[in-house]
Every structure is written in structure tokens, then in C-alpha cells.
Amino acid sequence: MTQRAKHPAIAALTRPLVGHLGLAELSVLALIGLFLALIGAFDSDQIDLDRRLAYWIFVLVAGGACGGAIEPWLERWPLLANRPWLRAPVLVLAMAAPSTVIVMFTAVALYSGHASFKSLVRLYPQVTIICIPLVAMAWTARRALRPATPAPTPPEAAPPPLLREKLPPRLARARLLAVQAEDHYLRVHTDAGDALLLMRFADALQALEAMDGLQTHRSWWVARSAVEEALWRRGRGDLVLVGGLTAPVSRGYAAAVRAIDWA
Numbered sequence: 001m002t003q004r005a006k007h008p009a010i011a012a013l014t015r016p017l018v019g020h021l022g023l024a025e026l027s028v029l030a031l032i033g034l035f036l037a038l039i040g041a042f043d044s045d046q047i048d049l050d051r052r053l054a055y056w057i058f059v060l061v062a063g064g065a066c067g068g069a070i071e072p073w074l075e076r077w078p079l080l081a082n083r084p085w086l087r088a089p090v091l092v093l094a095m096a097a098p099s100t101v102i103v104m105f106t107a108v109a110l111y112s113g114h115a116s117f118k119s120l121v122r123l124y125p126q127v128t129i130i131c132i133p134l135v136a137m138a139w140t141a142r143r144a145l146r147p148a149t150p151a152p153t154p155p156e157a158a159p160p161p162l163l164r165e166k167l168p169p170r171l172a173r174a175r176l177l178a179v180q181a182e183d184h185y186l187r188v189h190t191d192a193g194d195a196l197l198l199m200r201f202a203d204a205l206q207a208l209e210a211m212d213g214l215q216t217h218r219s220w221w222v223a224r225s226a227v228e229e230a231l232w233r234r235g236r237g238d239l240v241l242v243g244g245l246t247a248p249v250s251r252g253y254a255a256a257v258r259a260i261d262w263a
Contacts, residue, residue, distance in 0.1 A: 025138040029064040032134065033057035042126075051110050059106050063099035063131065064138060070094050092135055096128040103127055157225060162207035163188055166197045176211070177226040177241050179204050181219035189245055216249045216257055227262065 033056035036042075037049070044052050071091055074080050080087040100123045108115050157175040158164065164172040167188060174192035181187075181201035188195050205221060213223040222239055229240040230249075237249035237257065249257050 025068070026061055026064060028137055029060040029134060030057050032137065033060040036060075047111060055106055055110050059099070059103050060134065062102045062106075063095060063127075064134060066098040066102070067091055067095035067131070067135065067138070088135055088139070092128060092131045095135075096124060096131045099131060100124045100127045157223065159188060159190070160207045160211060163197070163199075163204065166199070167195055171195050175226075175242075176223050177243070177245060178223065178247050179208065179221040180247075189241075191242055214253075214257060214260065216247055216253050218250065218252075220247045222247045224260065224262070230257070230262075232258075 034053065037044070037052040037056040040046075040052065041056070044055065047055075071087075074087050074091055074094070080090060100120055103123055104115055104119055158173060159167060159171075159176045163176075163179075163186075171188065171190050171192055171194075174190035176188070176190055178189040179186060179201075180189065181204075182196070184198065184200070186197045186199040186201060186204050188197060201219060205215065208221055211223065212225065213221055215221050216239060222241065226241045227239045228242060231238045231240065232249075232254075235251045235254055237254055239247045239249060239257070241247060
């Protein structure tokens with residue numbers, strides 16, 4: 001499926017700068033820092049506005065950059081890779097550690113304070129609490145500007161819709177190799193296994209018309225790309241398919257099968 005190109009401004013905002021963190025998330029963090037500075041959060045109103053602005057904007061952007069750098073590492077852990085609901089709290093706890101160091105030494109630089117291990121221990125819970133809404137807001141901004149990837153369309157070699165809707169999910173998205181009639185049933189062969197469906201072979205052939213394949217026997221249809229070898233004997237033949245499956249070629253279909261350009 002062709003996707004519409006992003007607007008250049010959106011592309012610039014979503015381009016990762018630190019890990020997965022882009023300009024959009026960093027801008028949100030800077031705005032939050034501006035807000036906290038203006039209201040004098042956590043008793044910072046006792047300091048002049050210039051230093052408050054420098055403090056809050058720097059610690060939030062720098063802390064966010066730490067989170068952006070840590071997040072790709074967390075995604076590599078099998079336990080967290082596909083569990084964003086679990087990765088988020090782990091990210092908060094992980095980014096709070098370097099953020100606490102940044103907060104303390106920035107305060108020392110701007111406010112002439114004193115750094116100590118005791119101060120780090122005291123600050124860590126406070127910084128962790130601040131990191132929770134920061135991660136939530138940054139992820140919200142990211143999702144708003146980066147639309148979810150559309151669901152992939154079934155591959156061209158997948159069974160047609162009429163068959164696919166009757167197959168188990170594992171086989172419905174697999175590569176179709178052949179279809180075989182068995183009395184009033186239909187056996188659908190894929191590279192992930194086979195299944196027996198209640199369907200007429202004539203209805204299946206009609207559904208398969210748009211696919212690149214051929215009828216080789218009164219009860220067999222074969223996908224052309226699935227054929228690995230053709231074996232002939234006395235006007236009849238066998239097609240060896242992917243995975244070792246063999247489909248018969250009857251005399252009535254032998255000429256048509258021989259005439260195919262397998263390339």
C-alpha cells in the first residue's frame with residue numbers, strides 16, 4: 001500500500017534526534033519547563049526569572065534526552081519489546097536516575113548549592129514523580145504526529161479472500177501452494193500447513209482466477225511460483241512443489257502445463 005508522504009514540517013518534527021526522541025517531544029518538554037518556571041514550581045519562585053527559566057527548561061530537555069537515549073535499549077529486551085504498558089514505568093524509573101544527577105548539579109551551578117549523595121537520594125523520588133507526566137506527554141505528542149502504521153495487506157501469494165476467510169489465521173496469511181478437491185471438501189495447501197474446507201472445487205477455481213496459477217488435474221490447482229520441478233512420464237506428470245508436496249498433471253492438462261513459461 002502506498003503511503004502519502006509526510007509534510008516537510010511534520011517530517012522535521014518527527015525526525016529522531018536522541019534515540020526515539022524528536023523535536024516535537026523536546027519542544028513539549030521545553031514548554032513544560034517554561035510553564036514550571038513561570039509558576040515558580042517547587043519553591044523556585046524565590047529565584048529570579050532568568051535563572052528559573054534556564055533551570056527548568058534545561059533539566060526537562062536534558063532529562064528527556066536521557067529518556068530518549070534509554071528507550072531504544074529497553075525495546076531490545078524481549079520482556080519489554082512488545083509491552084509498552086510495561087516499558088513506560090521501567091523507562092520512568094531508568095531515566096529518573098540520570099535526571100536526578102542533572103537536577104542536582106544544575107541547581108548547584110545556578111543556585112550555589114551543595115552536591116551530596118544524600119541529596120541525590122532525596123531528589124530521586126521527586127524527579128521520578130515529575131518523569132511520569134513527562135513520558136506520558138512526550139509519547140502523546142509522538143503518537144499525534146506519527147500516525148500508526150496501517151495494517152499490512154495480505155501478500156500476493158496469500159489465498160484469495162473467499163478461502164482466506166475460512167482458514168485459520170495462521171494459514172490465512174501464509175503462502176498458498178495448491179488447492180486439492182476431496183469429495184465435497186477442499187484441501188488448501190500452504191507453506192504453513194494445510195486445512196480442509198467445506199467448499200466446491202468449482203467455486204474455489206473461480207476465486208483463484210486472479211492468482212498466478214493453473215489447474216493441473218480435475219481436482220488440483222497449483223500456484224505457479226510454488227513449482228520447483230516438473231516430472232513427466234507417458235503423457236502425464238507430477239509437479240514437485242515447495243516443501244516436497246507433489247501435484248499430479250493429467251493428460252488433459254499436460255499440454256497447457258508444458259507450455260508455461262516458468263520464468
